[in-house]
Amino acid sequence: MDLSAPRARRLLLVDPCEECLALGQRLVKDGWEVHSAALEGVGMPDSDLGLLRLQTSHVKNLKKVKALINATGMQWVVALPHALLVEPGVAKFIAEWFLDYHTLPFDHSRVDIALGRACGMAHLRTRHMGSGPRAEQFVFGNSEQARHLQRLIARIAPTDTPVLIRGESGSGKELIAQALHSQSLRRTGPFIAVNCGAIPEQLIQSELFGHEKGAFTGAHQRKIGRIEAADGGTLFLDEIGDLPMELQANLLRFLQEKQIERVGGQHTIQVDVRVLAATHVDLEAAIADGRFREDLYYRLNVLEIRTTPLRERVADILPMARHFARLYMAEIGRRPRNFSAAAIQAMQRHDWPGNGRELANRVRRGMVLADGREIEPADLGLAPTPSQPQGQLASLEQWVLRAERQALQTALAHSPGNMSQVAEHLKISRPTLYRLLRKHQIR
Known part of the structure; x- marks a missing residue:
């Protein structure tokens, strides 16, 4: 009290x-x-x-x-x-x-x-x-890499120059984009985020550029696209490497002319937007394979920020975990708990393939499951798992999870960096693919 x-x-x-x-x-x-x-x-x-x-x-x-x-x-x-x-x-x-x-x-x-x-x-x-540091400090932590990133964002944010943010999935690319917007001269304008890999291909044109009433079957009214909605602010294009080639040409034209046309429209619309893009895909390899336009690459990659995987920022793990614990305390409705020494060791030993997103999910789980005064490794799902005794059968759910993960890993190894081909191999949509990758904390 x-x-x-x-x-x-x-x-x-x-x-x-x-x-x-x-x-x-x-x-x-x-x-x-x-x-x-x-x-x-x-x-x-x-x-x-x-x-x-x-x-x-x-x-x-x-x-x-x-x-x-x-x-x-x-x-x-x-x-x-x-x-x-x-x-x-x-x-x-x-x-x-x-x-x-x-x-x-x-x-x-x-x-x-x-x-x-x-x-x-x-x-x-x-x-x-005000119970802790600012959001930017939560996201980037206290390591030397984090402080370098904070300084870089402070220098880049006030400009209107396009920025390409690169790094592994879950490593905070959207949070960096939000920090760039919040520290920019456009901070009072809108921040519009678009996941280019999560929108069905047949809808991307309309989602980005909007459409007029009657432009196609089902277009019962005019729709303002994401680009137009970001007028005066910042447009964040996440997973830009998954944008289809035909849309890449339209996006390039917008970046060059600062004008768009809605689908079915007859007039150009002037739009004042700063564009930030992010990808975990090797865009240089995608250009060599003919999957990404080189001219669009150079338009987007004027300034570049690379995120550091969480496994290389051990000093940031505990501050970030404590932040997530405070963040989820109100959501879960339980008193705050500290991390035990064993839990801290387990977090620092873990490889964090899902980066910050995985850390947030494990802390949320720990807040829910912890029975004692402290969060233990088992609450985070980081306790060593004993090998399955010979002859003991796994549950059907365990077999399904193993099969899902193996299928995802095989398809990703077959088509590294090409989410469209991975989804095609697995006979699923790209939104379903991204949901499964998050579920299994892959990439």
């Missing part, structure tokens, strides 16, 4: 009206810290909760309001006249972007209680989020 003194409640009023200012004066008498600012002059406020007085001018330029909410990372409530609430799209916008709303004039008893509750929730959220 936290017995420390109660924390002051801090409220920021943005573009306040006379009634909002009167509310602020009343809250100050009740012990609140209240500040006010114009929308354009908010900066990075030291407050727990924000109250925006929504005006017609805001509704005409919602990008500014969204940018404010994204940039501050605070909880926000909104005050507005009832006439504005019934304007088209306003209710939906408030529901998506604000914790609560109040119509003017204020119901004083309701607004006081609601703001107190909202501020209390903001305190809990800040305490939970």
Whole structure:
């Protein structure tokens, strides 16, 4: 139990009206810290909760309001006249972007209680989020390789240059992309991630570029593609090596011209997007085999970041494991547990073929299964497994799992780096292939 003194409640009023200012004066008498600012002059406020007085001018330029909410990372409530609430799209916008709303004039008893509750929730959220290092430190750890990666990201992030992120599956390529976005000048814009290997080939064109109503059978309405949805922000193309050749040509044209056409469309659309791509495939070998365009490779690989496998970053294993334990504590609803000395040794000895993703999954398992005060190797699934006694039969489930894993390994050895061919050999779809690879923690 936290017995420390109660924390002051801090409220920021943005573009306040006379009634909002009167509310602020009343809250100050009740012990609140209240500040006010114009929308354009908010900066990075030291407050727990924000109250925006929504005006017609805001509704005409919602990008500014969204940018404010994204940039501050605070909880926000909104005050507005009832006439504005019934304007088209306003209710939906408030529901998506604000914790609560109040119509003017204020119901004083309701607004006081609601703001107190909202501020209390903001305190809990800040305490939970601030209980350890920043997310970037969680992801990359404390090793020399991790610190080098942090410095590299800090240098690259502010530019608009394309970046190719390379490394083994599960080694944090998407987290690196998110770090690049969050430290960039585009951080208030959208971050759109696309797994090029998990979308059926017949849908990739529409998913990336969008389509117009009636463009093909089943196109009952216009669809905005992922590229267009990333306008003003960052587009992350994961597993770019699995993109079909015909789509590679379309993507190259977009990178050169910064324009797209929706499927079935007649007009070009200007799009302002920074492109980040990632792959575990040897793209140079794919180019030599005719599976990847060389000109697209050079467009994407202007700057390059390579992830280091977790087995080569032993110093990062324990900090990352502790982070995942804190992360899953609230999800699982159990008190925090430390890792025993035996568990730490087992984690440091393990080869981690699934890298950070495997570590996260094993820690989650350990949090659920641990009965004692500490998480033991067996809870993580890392305890030595005794050999099967001769003559003892495995269960049907064990035989099925072994057969699945052997089939995957054989197909991968036959077509290394070519997920389309691997899926074809196994007679399964690429999404199913990726699901099985995650299940067996392969690659």
